């Protein structure tokens with residue numbers, strides 16, 4: 144954990160350090176149980192199932208649908224629809240809304256409204272998913288991690304799209320894709336099964352593709368996206384000045400397709416590239432560059448050296 148104390152770690156009037164005490168052994172046990180055991184079980188299932196319940200077709204389909212839907216979220220829902228990091232032509236705009244919806248993270252308008260609210264109130268009162276909501280004690284952080292990772296979705300409160308996403312509510316194409324969310328959910332679950340069945344010409348091939356390339360793929364992407372909300376507001380480097388606790392967490396750079404450079408993102412939210420420093424792989428930014436070369440994306444907001452320098456910590460000019 145990065146133990147740097149940020150100015151807003153201390154609430155006015157009541158100086159509070161960022162960390163207080165340590166997690167109890169029960170809490171540590173529960174974190175391991177829920178975070179590590181399912182991942183180990185999944186890893187163990189791969190060699191166990193290899194050759195009868197898992198093969199290269201399943202792996203290929205899972206990788207294809209993971210990449211397609213992850214980029215739909217990162218390039219589409221996040222960088223384009225939420226932050227306007229570039230301008231897309233109509234075909235690309237619709238394609239990004241469709242592929243993002245196929246990640247099963249909710250319809251596009253609600254996703255964008257939640258995320259704009261996150262940036263408006265990041266790590267303060269009003270943020271839909273801050274891990275710091277309950278305080279800074281070990282117990283509060285364990286509860287906060289769960290809340291930021293997935294607990295927040297079970298809250299009944301709904302972000303007001305009329306306030307946070309009026310541009311999307313006014314767009315007829317996007318409204319149509321938004322309403323098609325149940326259909327796109329069926330497509331994202333059934334298409335891998337159909338492809339697996341046709342390639343292997345067997346029902347068994349359809350079933351294994353459904354398990355790995357539909358269910359497991361959706362679950363892994365869910366956890367990667369949620370980790371940006373939870374882990375990337377708790378652990379990592381903070382080279383840039385941001386008014387929240389966002390952090391760059393390098394181990395997730397590839398699986399999150401560049402979204403885990405989250406401190407850089409909060410420092411400059413409309414920037415099309417999040418991995419702005421040397422060696423920071425950002426697959427989403429590469430794809431946006433491809434769209435730009437094809438002429439489908441224009442007015443791309445690439446990082447500006449002077450803005451980067453201004454946001455770097457220690458540079459108060």
Ligand SMILES: [Zn+2]
Pocket residue numbers: 261265371372376389405409
């Ligand atoms: Zn964030």
Ligand SMILES: [Zn+2]
Pocket residue numbers: 221225226258262408412
């Ligand atoms: Zn964002």
